[in-house]
Every structure is written in structure tokens, then in C-alpha cells.
Amino acid sequence: MAAVSGLVRRPLQQVTVRDAINQGMDEELERDEKVFLLGEEVAQYDGAYKVSRGLWKKYGDKRIIDTPISEMGFAGIAVGAAMAGLRPICEFMTFNFSMQAIDQVINSAAKTYYMSGGLQPVPIVFRGPNGASAGVAAQHSQCFASWYGHCPGLKVVSPWSSEDAKGLIKSAVRDNNPVVMLENELMYGVPFEFPAEAQSKDFLIPIGKAKIERQGTHITVVSHSRPVGHCMEAATVLSKEGIECEVINMRTIRPMDIETIEASVMKTNHLITVEGGWPQFGVGAEICARIMEGISEKLVLEYSQAVINIVYLNTYWIRRLKPAFSPRSCVQFPGCSRCSCHWC
Amino acid sequence: MRKMLAAVSRVLSGAAQKPASRVLVASRNFANDATFEIKKCDLHRLEEGPPVTTVLTREDGLKYYRMMQTVRRMELKADQLYKQKIIRGFCHLCDGQEACCVGLEAGINPTDHLITAYRAHGFTFTRGLSVREILAELTGRKGGCAKGKGGSMHMYAKNFYGGNGIVGAQVPLGAGIALACKYNGKDEVCLTLYGDGAANQGQIFEAYNMAALWKLPCIFICENNRYGMGTSVERAAASTDYYKRGDFIPGLRVDGMDILCVREATRFAAAYCRSGKGPILMELQTYRYHGHSMSDPGVSYRTREEIQEVRSKSDPIMLLKDRMVNNNLASVEELKEIDVEVRKEIEDAAQFATADPEPPLEELGYHIYSSDPPFEVRGANQWIKFKSVS
Numbered sequence: 001m002a003a004v005s006g007l008v009r010r011p012l013q014q015v016t017v018r019d020a021i022n023q024g025m026d027e028e029l030e031r032d033e034k035v036f037l038l039g040e041e042v043a044q045y046d047g048a049y050k051v052s053r054g055l056w057k058k059y060g061d062k063r064i065i066d067t068p069i070s071e072m073g074f075a076g077i078a079v080g081a082a083m084a085g086l087r088p089i090c091e092f093m094t095f096n097f098s099m100q101a102i103d104q105v106i107n108s109a110a111k112t113y114y115m116s117g118g119l120q121p122v123p124i125v126f127r128g129p130n131g132a133s134a135g136v137a138a139q140h141s142q143c144f145a146s147w148y149g150h151c152p153g154l155k156v157v158s159p160w161s162s163e164d165a166k167g168l169i170k171s172a173v174r175d176n177n178p179v180v181m182l183e184n185e186l187m188y189g190v191p192f193e194f195p196a197e198a199q200s201k202d203f204l205i206p207i208g209k210a211k212i213e214r215q216g217t218h219i220t221v222v223s224h225s226r227p228v229g230h231c232m233e234a235a236t237v238l239s240k241e242g243i244e245c246e247v248i249n250m251r252t253i254r255p256m257d258i259e260t261i262e263a264s265v266m267k268t269n270h271l272i273t274v275e276g277g278w279p280q281f282g283v284g285a286e287i288c289a290r291i292m293e294g295i296s297e298k299l300v301l302e303y304s305q306a307v308i309n310i311v312y313l314n315t316y317w318i319r320r321l322k323p324a325f326s327p328r329s330c331v332q333f334p335g336c337s338r339c340s341c342h343w344c
Numbered sequence: 345m346r347k348m349l350a351a352v353s354r355v356l357s358g359a360a361q362k363p364a365s366r367v368l369v370a371s372r373n374f375a376n377d378a379t380f381e382i383k384k385c386d387l388h389r390l391e392e393g394p395p396v397t398t399v400l401t402r403e404d405g406l407k408y409y410r411m412m413q414t415v416r417r418m419e420l421k422a423d424q425l426y427k428q429k430i431i432r433g434f435c436h437l438c439d440g441q442e443a444c445c446v447g448l449e450a451g452i453n454p455t456d457h458l459i460t461a462y463r464a465h466g467f468t469f470t471r472g473l474s475v476r477e478i479l480a481e482l483t484g485r486k487g488g489c490a491k492g493k494g495g496s497m498h499m500y501a502k503n504f505y506g507g508n509g510i511v512g513a514q515v516p517l518g519a520g521i522a523l524a525c526k527y528n529g530k531d532e533v534c535l536t537l538y539g540d541g542a543a544n545q546g547q548i549f550e551a552y553n554m555a556a557l558w559k560l561p562c563i564f565i566c567e568n569n570r571y572g573m574g575t576s577v578e579r580a581a582a583s584t585d586y587y588k589r590g591d592f593i594p595g596l597r598v599d600g601m602d603i604l605c606v607r608e609a610t611r612f613a614a615a616y617c618r619s620g621k622g623p624i625l626m627e628l629q630t631y632r633y634h635g636h637s638m639s640d641p642g643v644s645y646r647t648r649e650e651i652q653e654v655r656s657k658s659d660p661i662m663l664l665k666d667r668m669v670n671n672n673l674a675s676v677e678e679l680k681e682i683d684v685e686v687r688k689e690i691e692d693a694a695q696f697a698t699a700d701p702e703p704p705l706e707e708l709g710y711h712i713y714s715s716d717p718p719f720e721v722r723g724a725n726q727w728i729k730f731k732s733v734s
Contacts, residue, residue: 036527062527068557073516073550080520083505084457086527107510108517114711115498117491118734120505121714152712152721176715255719293726 012195018188020162020198021051021127024169025089027201029059032087035173038065038078039091039128048093049129049188075101075126079108079178082124087173092128095144095182102147109178110153125172130158130182131225131276143277145224146286148180149253155207156253158182160228162192164251167205175207182253184226184276210257212264216246220264222287223274224250231274253283258290265291377401378671382605388588388595388625394612398604402673405664408450408603409674410682412442412661415466417690418475419634422465422482426638430698431482434496434509436463440633443603443660444567445470448535450603451610457525459505459518460537462497463567463632467537471504475690479697487700493711512538512545515564519551522562522623533561533617535610541572543586552590552623559622563613564590566627567600573636574645587627600628601658604667631658706731 015023028035041048043056043066056064067074071092078090092098098105109122131143148156155177159165165183172179197203213228214235221231228249235245246264250257265271271291273284377399385393419439425431438445445466448458460467468478473489481488482496489499499507505521508514518536525532538548543566555562566586570577577584587595594616598609606628613624631654635642642651668674709721709730721730 065558068550068553070547070550070554072547073519073554076513076516076547076551077520077523077554080459080505080517080522081524081527082520083517084521084524086524103510103513104516108508108513112498112506113714115490115494116500116506116711117489117493118711118714119490119500123714155713177713 012193013199014191015162015166015194015198016189016191017159017162017165017183018049018051020166020192020194021169021183022053022055024166025052025173026055026058028170028173029055029063031201032173033063034085035087035089036063036065036081037089037091038067038074040067040069040093042066042091047091049185051183051188052091071097071100072104075104076108078124078126079104079122082109082122082178083112083120087123089125089127089173092126094133094140094185095128095130096140096142098126098128098144105148105178105180106151106154110151112153113177114153121176122178123176124178125169125175125181126178127169127172127181127183129185129188131184133185143182143275144180145182145253145275145277146282148182149256149283149286151254153178154254155179156182157207157251158224158253159251160187160223160225160249162190162194163198164205164211164249166194166198167203168207168251171204171207174204179207182225187226187229190229205251208252208255208257210251210260211249212246212260213249214245214247216244216268218244218268219246219270219272220248220261220268221245221272221274222248222250222261222264222284224253224283225276227274227276250283256286256290258287258294261287262291262294372675374402374674375672378667378673380604380667380671382602382608383599385599385605385609386587386597388585388590388597389592390594390596393596394605394608398608400604400667400673402668404450405668405673406678406682408446409661409664409668409679410686411446411449411470412603412664413683413686414475414689415439415442415445415469416661417686418469418478418693419465421479421690421694423634423638425479425483425694425697431496431638432484434462435482435638436496436636437634437638438463438466438632440654440659441567441569441600441630442466443606443663444600444628444630447600447603447606448565448610450607452533452535452614455503455530456532456614457503457505457518457521457534458537459508459514459521459534461508461511461514461539461542463539464497464499464507467504468499468501468507471501473499473501473504475693476696479693480700483697483700484702485697485700486703487696491707491711492703512542512547514538515542515545515548516551518564519555519560519562519623522555522560523558525561526559531618533563533614535563535565537565537567539572540566540568540570540577540584540586541575541580543568543589544581552593552625555623556590556593559620561617561620562623563610563617564593564623564625566625567630568627569630569632571632571636571645574640576645585627587625590623590625593623593625595625595627597627597629600630601654601660601663603660603664710734 042052043064046053078088081088112120132141157168159168223231231247235247273287275283379399381397384396387393416439419437426435449470477489484492486492497507497509515538518534522534587597599605616624709732712732716734718733721732
């Protein structure tokens with residue numbers, strides 16, 4: 001009997017990333033009445049990508065606010081509200097539009113706690129889709145992980161799975177610091193298995209901690225957001241050839257969990273970074289710099305094997321060219337080095 | 345005039361019945377208050393404006409005089425310390441504009457909120473910080489209100505949100521604070537200040553739009569001192585009627601050199617906002633004696649004659665002093681005594697600001713994040729580490 005019941009497993013709940021973020025925001029709105037959401041089309045339209053579906057019906061005009069198309073203005077209003085003690089979630093329809101408001105994010109939000117000598121915290125969340133989508137052209141495809149990741153005073157998170165999305169949005173709302181959450185539009189509709197603990201209203205994922213999605217011994221593959229999925233697929237393909245990848249999902253860009261990456265590289269001696277941003281001054285460049293700084297103290301690397309940075313090129317390419325150069329195919333040829341930088 | 349004499353005689357007969365110990369300054373009896381006529385404000389989209397007469401009590405008059413004189417002397421001391429290179433970096437002085445900061449404070453409650461740009465020392469004082477803390481912050485010492493890490497443009501106090509370095513960015517912030525006031529339902533208002541230069545920033549118009557749409561209790565205040573750095577208003581703005589620039593937002597243009605005018609206009613504007621009608625705009629016409637900052641002598645884009653004329657005809661402290669003395673609210677000696685006390689306070693504060701130590705290097709990495717456990721921060725190279733405590 002015991003053997004049979006052990007074999008019969010309850011099916012794990014399948015939740016899309018969109019619903020996970022929705023759940024996370026709903027729970028935080030319910031938990032603390034100082035939390036509110038503002039942005040373009042977040043209320044009556046149910047969210048440009050339907051991420052805030054149902055929230056306006058439940059919470060009304062006071063807590064879910066449709067703004068005019070005024071990024072600099074409403075981001076500043078959100079930061080001011082946070083300074084006065086509320087806990088806003090400020091949505092950018094995409095992070096490309098956050099460039100209009102970037103002064104408020106960096107100069108008004110990120111730097112204030114430091115400049116006030118610890119007197120004025122700014123408990124705000126900026127969230128929205130980041131990086132490439134499907135054929136939306138260069139102006140709508142930029143990845144802001146390295147731009148925001150550059151700035152002290154900010155925390156920057158980048159979820160991949162539904163569990164990541166829910167846990168991170170909840171942690172972000174509860175954090176007393178400005179947090180930028182970089183989602184991905186193409187991930188919104190992707191379902192993931194939701195573990196039991198993720199269904200709790202107090203499920204949090206700590207900001208600043210990476211997750212090892214797949215254990216391996218031969219190569220460390222580090223990524224964030226949607227590319228993590230590609231790395232997992234590539235790892236499955238490589239595994240058939242006897243190459244075991246250790247796939248690390250960064251989850252947080254800043255503060256970066258370099259310890260997890262270092263420990264993995266010490267084990268495997270090989271590192272590949274995969275991201276959706278441009279190669280120069282990017283997330284992968286920062287990881288390489290930190291690994292190099294760590295070498296003298298801790299790591300023994302085989303110097304013949306350079307670190308490989310793999311970067312998506314979709315911002316400049318029309319769709320049909322993309323598959324030929326996708327990281328999937330690159331990873332299958334570990335002998336190549338620097339596969340993308342010529343184009344940028 | 346007749347009303348005023350009647351009031352004075354009424355009060356004097358009352359004073360005669362008071363015990364001798366309550367008679368101030370030798371055998372002199374002062375009036376308790378006096379009524380003054382003030383300039384009518386130009387109005388935009390308003391049927392009525394602030395009253396054209398106001399009552400100033402002796403107590404208030406002395407308070408305003410002391411506050412304005414403190415701000416004036418504090419700014420002049422900052423000028424001196426800057427020239428001695430004890431204050432470095434940015435230093436934007438507001439001498440000439442004292443009626444604005446003191447008058448605004450007189451028209452609101454301590455529970456109301458205020459945010460301004462970088463010419464902020466006067467507001468920092470009127471919002472409750474001491475001259476000591478302000479000067480020590482200017483000199484970058486650990487006794488400064490931001491522990492020496494903010495400097496001239498980043499001073500914060502309760503219900504005072506700085507001190508903001510980016511021109512115009514404070515205006516949406518102020519609208520956000522007003523949103524929080526409305527959200528919390530506490531009848532508080534937010535005074536959101538900006539200058540004539542900043543008035544042309546796009547984000548201000550975005551803030552106007554949202555404040556009006558959502559009826560935020562925000563008083564937008566343009567401190568028009570005629571020059572944005574070195575560019576006069578005629579050379580910067582197609583419309584220099586700053587009180588009308590809010591378009592759908594009602595506005596008033598106020599004589600910013602007369603503290604009573606500023607106070608009445610502020611009371612009027614605050615009452616408007618508190619009644620739930622939405623935002624309102626005030627333009628304070630004022631003047632700064634110093635250049636834009638300490639690195640600007642202030643005479644390449646305006647004449648010395650102009651500065652001198654304002655100083656001799658419209659100085660806010662002189663105007664208040666004349667009013668008080670001529671209406672028996674105070675004596676010249678009494679005000680001189682206040683001057684002496686203020687000078688001493690400023691001297692002591694300057695001593696402290698010069699002698700206090702700078703924040704220790706170990707604290708360089710402090711206050712990066714709020715409410716977090718301590719962590720390590722990379723220094724100039726990978727072997728230098730700083731500890732960061734919240």
C-alpha cells in the first residue's frame with residue numbers, strides 16, 4: 001500500500017509567469033494597504049500584457065492607477081510617494097520607455113538614501129518587460145540589465161520561471177530599497193510547475209541569491225531571464241554527448257551572487273555567460289571581470305580555455321536570420337570563442 | 345491708517361492694566377498687532393484671491409524678523425566659509441529671497457510637506473533644522489544633517505524632502521508626495537518649489553497634468569528670481585507669466601519680497617488645496633543678491649545698479665523692519681538686539697562646522713541600502729573593501 005501511494009504523485013500546479021506576477025502583486029496589495037500600482041494601462045485595460053488583470057476590479061481607483069503617457073512624470077510621482085511613506089509599484093510598459101524616466105530611477109530613487117546619510121529611504125519597485133520580444137525592432141528590444149546593474153543604491157532582479165517571478169516581486173515590494181524587476185514579455189505566457197511552497201502568501205525569494213537550475217561538472221553556464229530556458233535546452237542536448245553543464249539562473253543582477261558562480265567555476269573550470277543584452281559593458285563582461293579578480297585568490301583556471309560570452313543579436317536582426325545565430329547552436333561548438341562581438 | 349490707530353489705542357489701554365513686569369523693554373509699550381495693506385495678487389482662473397489686508401502680531405513679527413535675519417546671516421557666513429575654501433563643491437545662496445522661505449512656512453503647518461531644488465538652505469532652516477547642522481553639512485562634517493554625505497543640495501528633515509540637484513526633477517516628486525497626502529486622507533498639502541529656469545522643464549507639465557487630473561493637494565510654487573543661472577526670463581521663456589503656465593491650474597502672482605504677501609497667498613493656496621479642489625500655482629516674484637552659485641560673481645548678465653536698487657527698495661528684512669518700527673510693533677534697539685543674538689548663533693555654528701571632524705573613511709560605504717544586513721563593497725580596486733551598514 002505504501003509503495004502504491006508513493007507512486008501516485010499529486011500533479012504540481014502549472015502557473016504562467018504572468019499569473020505568478022499577478023498573484024504576487026495581488027498578495028502584496030492585500031497584505032499592506034500602502035502598496036499601490038501605477039502605470040500606463042494597468043487598471044482598466046488589465047495591463048498592456050495583462051499582467052495586472054483583475055487587480056483594478058478588486059482594488060479600485062485608489063490602489064490601481066492608470067497614468068497618462070508621461071514616464072518621467074509618473075515615475076517621479078511614484079518616487080515622491082515612496083519618499084512620503086507609501087510603497088508604489090511603478091510599471092513601465094517596457095523598460096525601453098524607462099529611459100525617459102531614468103533620471104528619476106537613478107538620481108531621485110537610487111542615490112537618495114546615501115545622500116541623506118540614511119534619513120530618506122525610497123521603498124519603490126519599478127517593473128516591466130525588458131529585452132527582446134518578437135520582431136519589435138531595435139527601439140523596443142533593449143536589455144537594461146547592465147545599465148541599471150551599474151548603479152549603487154538600486155537592486156536589480158531578473159526572473160526566469162514563475163516561481164522566480166512570484167518570489168521576486170514579493171521580495172521586491174517588501175524591500176525598503178528601490179528595486180528594478182526586469183521581466184520578459186515572451187516569458188509571460190510560459191507555464192512552469194509551481195512548487196507547493198510557492199503557493200504560500202509568504203513565499204519569498206531572497207534578492208541577491210542565484211539558483212543552480214541544473215547540476216553539472218564540465219561547464220558552468222550562467223544566465224538570467226529568458227536565456228536561462230535556452231541554456232537548459234542546450235544542456236539537455238549536450239548531455240547526450242556526455243557534456244554535463246551546470247546551469248546557474250542569476251535571478252538577481254545587483255547585488256550579484258558572485259559566490260555561487262565562483263564556486264561553480266572552481267568546480268568546472270569552464271564558464272559561459274549567456275544574456276540578452278549587447279556584449280560591451282554587459283552582464284557577462286562584469287561576471288568575467290569579477291572571476292578574473294577572484295583568480296589571484298581562489299581560482300585555478302585552465303588558461304587555454306577563454307571565457308565565452310554569448311550574446312543575443314536580435315535587436316539588429318530580422319527574425320529569419322536569428323535562428324542561424326541563436327546561442328543554442330553556438331553552445332554546441334564549444335571550440336569557438338567570441339561568437340557575437342563582431343556585429344556590434 | 346485709522347483702523348490701525350484704533351487698534352493701537354485699544355491695545356495700549358489694555359496694556360495699561362497689565363502688571364508692570366509684563367511691560368517690555370524699559371518703559372515702552374508696544375502694540376500687540378497692526379493691520380497692513382498688502383499688494384493685490386494677479387489672478388489666473390480664480391474669481392477671488394488672497395485678502396489685501398492682513399494682521400501682523402508683534403510676536404509673529406519678531407519671529408519672522410529673527411528667522412529672516414538668521415537665514416540672511418547664515419547665507420553670508422556660508423559665502424565667507426566658501427571663500428576660505430572651508431566649504432567646497434556647490435553652494436547656491438538665497439540671500440534676498442528670505443521672505444519666500446519664511447513666508448511660506450508661516451502659511452502652512454509643520455505637518456504639511458515641502459520640497460525644493462538646490463537653493464535650499466533657507467528652507468532647510470525654516471523646516472526645522474538648526475544652523476549648526478546646516479553649516480556642518482555644508483562643510484562636509486559628521487555633525488551635518490546628512491552626516492556630511494549630502495552637502496548643500498541634499499539636506500533632509502521631517503516633512504522636508506530636500507534639496508534636489510536635478511533641475512525640475514523635484515516637481516514630479518512633490519506631486520507624488522501630494523498623492524501620498526491624498527492617499528492617507530490627512531488633509532495635508534505639499535509645497536513643490538521650482539525656479540523660473542526650471543519652469544520650462546517638460547516634466548513639470550507632466551506633473552501639472554497628473555496633479556490636476558487626480559486633484560492632488562499640491563501647491564506648485566515658482567520662485568521667480570528673474571534669472572536661471574545667467575539667462576534672464578525674457579531670454580528663456582516664451583511666456584514669462586509663470587503663474588499662468590499651469591494653464592488649467594489656477595494661479596496667483598505674489599510679491600515675493602513682502603513676507604506678509606507671501607504668507608497670505610500661502611494661506612489662501614493651502615486652504616484651496618485642502619478643500620479638495622486640486623492643485624494651485626503660485627509665482628513668487630523675488631530676487632537673489634548673490635550670483636547663481638559661489639562660482640558666479642553675478643554681474644556679467646545683470647547690472648550692479650539693478651542689484652543695488654532691489655537691495656535699497658525691496659529688501660525683505662528692511663521692509664518688515666520698517667513696518668514693525670513704524671507701527672510700534674518693535675523698537676529699533678530691540679531688533680538690533682535680535683541681530684546681535686543671531687550673529688552669535690551663526691558664529692557658534694560656524695565654529696562647530698569648522699571644528700567638527702569629517703566622517704571617518706570606514707563609513708564611506710554606509711547607507712547604500714536601507715534595512716539590510718551589513719555587506720561588503722568593492723573599493724577603488726579589488727583589495728580595498730568597505731563595509732556597508734544600513
